[in-house]
Amino acid sequence: MSDSTMPSRSPRSLRLTARNRLTLLYVALVLAAGVALTALTYLLMRESLAHREVVLWTARPDGTGSLPPQPPSPSALSQRVRDETLAALLTQAGIALAVVTVLAGVLGWLLAGRVLRPIRAISATAQRLSAENLSDRVPVHPPQDELAALAETVNGMLDRVQHGIAERDRALDSQKLFAANAAHELRTPLTTIRTAIDVTLDGEPTRAELLTMAEDVRAAAEASGRTLDGLLVLARSQAGTANPRPVDLAEVARAVLADVGDQLSATGLTLHQDLSAAHVTGEPVLLERMTANLVGNALRYNYPGGHVTVSTGTSAGTAALRVLNSGLGVPPGQVDRLLEPFVRGEGSRTSSDGGAGLGLSIVQAVVLAHDGVITSTANRGGGLDVTVRLPPS
Structure with a gap:
């Protein structure tokens, strides 16, 4: 079978969640501490048993004891007792470590969920936000720790974003109104000029009528010039100080x-x-x-x-x-x-x-x-x- 036909998994699907990673971290820490404690206990116990002598007694019916007729050598007996004791220690420690590891996994999972709860609240708030709805805020609960500070920072950022969007909307509305007013101010003199020309040239105008029309056209042109000059100065002023x-x-x-x-x-x-x-x-x-x-x-x-x-x-x-x-x-x-x-x-x-x-x-x-x-x-x-x-x- 070629590699192209093999099912592939995206790297995203193989990623562990933050809760899983925290749980594994807790379990790894507990497991490492348990292994280290077991190893230290094993070494101390082995060192302690190495300096002890074992004496074997046999009990008689009358309650008295004596050495067996053919007792094993002291070194062999001591080695046997030491091995059996250490083996029992390792068995019991392994069982205890397995139980503690399982408990650590369960408690770690619950603790990770509790620690990450503010993060989920921030994520849920972010998912509810939209351009039309920026009023939601992340709830901040005691204690005042790093996660509470993060929530307050996010809320402050949302306040600034909401304020910025409101300012942008006001600026856009102001620009629309400004454009409409500017068009009106510039259109009025042009209408005056056109009306004066149409009325004067309707028929055979006299010199006096032509002079009157010229004065009207000049006044309208001067009004347009003042408006344009004002707009240019306003634009230059809004651009800031260059020198x-x-x-x-x-x-x-x-x-x-x-x-x-x-x-x-x-x-x-x-x-x-x-x-x-x-x-x-x-x-x-x-x-x-x-x-x-x-x-x-x-x-x-x-x-x-x-x-x-x-x-x-x-x-x-x-x-x-x-x-x-x-x-x-x-x-x-x-x-x-x-x-x-x-x-x-x-x-x-x-x-x-x-x-x-x-x-x-x-x-x-x-x-x-x-x-x-x-x-x-x-x-x-x-x-x-x-x-x-x-x-x-």
Whole structure:
């Protein structure tokens, strides 16, 4: 018969389970200890019998004893007694060792099952888990041994996996919403351009109508350009800092406020500034855009005669930039939504001031790229109070 026709067993089917291996280990240890103990007893007994003399007596009817008429030699008699004693010892020890080995196998099997019970619980929990069900956890029972620590480690890993999947789902939902909003923001100017062209070219337009159409097309194109610029800055901010350098937030704020001086005068806003040194390590362009967006947001969502306060400094081991402005009241539940892309003041997705709705989203992306924290609260009298905290350099 050829080798190809021989039945084969996969290596997996020949493997012993952990419980079997532990049982065999217990039995091997008991058997080795029993053999060693028997051998030691045998050697000690043989050494003890080697130094003893045997005297043979015969009993008479009257109860007295005497040596047999032809007694065997003392050495032969001693050897015979020693051999019979050691043989009996080995027989009894072998029987006892066999019984102990069987008991060790049974107890080892039960003990191995008890020891491996937490492992089976971990395996059962892992089999119940799925992408839709990550809530099950491995039960942890006393005592607090290595297996309990393993169960707690597995539970901690499951917590992190569940949290990571939840964060991934939120990120995917946010990306879907962002893509939908971006498409809407870009489609609106294109629709405006197409409508203006269709209406104007329907018939014989005059020069004035053509100029009006051109102004509408330019305004729509500029709106699309602002949206695209905002998206590019947002993507760059989310990519992190590529060329970090020492930056003083106070100097950045002074430069930004100098650029908006004419706008402050035109709107009649009152500016309060308290610019103390606040040194950080970051990308100057992104930090300048962050500050400009905060100040621009404070100016845009304000009212004539209102106020804007800009301050920088260090506190609680961080470099801080704070922009506070007056304005319309913001519902408390709406404050966090203002950090989302394409969400403007009062939750509107449309605005006549030319804003793209990406200002605070870019600010938050820049802050996160610099390992900072942004907090935004609604003022009682209206407006926002936004504070950015970055690690100091």
